Amino acid sequence: MMSKKITIAIDGYSSTGKSTIAKQLATKLGYVYVDSGAMYRAMTLFSMQNGYISSNHFDVVSLINNLDNAHLEFIYNHSLGFGEMYLNKVNVEKTIRTLEVSNYVSKVSATPEVRRKLVAIQKEIGKNKAVVMDGRDIGTVVFTDAELKIFMTSSAETRAQRRFDELIQKGEKVSYKEVYTNVVERDRVDTTRKDSPLVKAESAIEIDNSELSKEKQFEIILKLVEEKLRDI
Numbered sequence: 001m002m003s004k005k006i007t008i009a010i011d012g013y014s015s016t017g018k019s020t021i022a023k024q025l026a027t028k029l030g031y032v033y034v035d036s037g038a039m040y041r042a043m044t045l046f047s048m049q050n051g052y053i054s055s056n057h058f059d060v061v062s063l064i065n066n067l068d069n070a071h072l073e074f075i076y077n078h079s080l081g082f083g084e085m086y087l088n089k090v091n092v093e094k095t096i097r098t099l100e101v102s103n104y105v106s107k108v109s110a111t112p113e114v115r116r117k118l119v120a121i122q123k124e125i126g127k128n129k130a131v132v133m134d135g136r137d138i139g140t141v142v143f144t145d146a147e148l149k150i151f152m153t154s155s156a157e158t159r160a161q162r163r164f165d166e167l168i169q170k171g172e173k174v175s176y177k178e179v180y181t182n183v184v185e186r187d188r189v190d191t192t193r194k195d196s197p198l199v200k201a202e203s204a205i206e207i208d209n210s211e212l213s214k215e216k217q218f219e220i221i222l223k224l225v226e227e228k229l230r231d232i
Contacts, residue, residue: 004229005031005130009139011201012152014102014186015159017209017217018134021152023082024218025225026132034125036135036142037105038085039072039118041096044108046070046087053104064113072121099167099174102182106189109136115195136190139201148228149204150221158210159183 008025010018019035026033047053052063074083075091084093095101108114115137122142126133133142139149160180167174190198200206205224209217 004232006147006228006232007126007129007143008132008148008225009143009146010132010134010150010152011136011139011204013154013159014183015163016152016154018152020214021217021221022132022134025221027081028222032125032131033082034122034131034133036118036122036133036138038096040109041101041105042072042085042087042092043070043114044101044105045092045096047108048104053108058107060111063111067113067117099172099178099182106186110189110193110195112195136198137196139204140199141196147232148225149201151200151204151206153206153208154210156180156183156187
């Protein structure tokens with residue numbers, strides 16, 4: 001059974017634990033894990049570093065004109081067990097997880113030219129299957145023919161609390177209200193953007209993990225993977 005290879009697409013709202021479950025599955029199955037959100041966050045950091053975006057402006061034209069100057073790559077970290085995000089040869093894995101980047105990422109992600117650049121990279125990575133990728137449009141745009149599509153959801157309050165706890169643990173000075181506002185705003189932008197908005201793929205299996213432990217969630221999704229591998 002394990003010699004068969006499938007593509008697993010995990011989509012859903014921000015802070016639903018998509019990356020956590022995707023990493024777990026990739027490790028268990030020996031698949032490649034791709035965090036598409038990290039790629040959009042890296043593009044956001046690139047925009048911030050170059051002054052294309054701030055709290056009061058977004059110079060989309062300059063960003064589009066300089067897309068070729070943003071070189072993204074995942075470099076595998078053996079001690080962590082997954083690939084870390086590098087922007088122009090610099091490890092930005094920690095920097096891209098800050099609330100400041102979170103505040104701008106939906107705007108940058110809504111830029112069609114940015115999406116086209118990153119979707120092309122993602123499709124290339126997944127062409128040989130045996131990949132677990134998480135994001136907002138993996139099942140609807142990147143891998144429309146993925147054998148297993150999961151759609152993760154959870155209440156905004158639960159997601160904000162998880163994200164707040166995570167940021168506090170990392171030493172960031174943020175308030176729950178700031179994080180909750182960010183979660184709600186990202187939901188709004190992600191679901192209403194014109195270019196590949198966040199929607200549940202037709203064949204996706206929805207999982208609401210508001211009340212699920214990480215262990216129970218993994219158990220449920222691994223069972224779905226095993227069933228899918230038996231069916232092909």
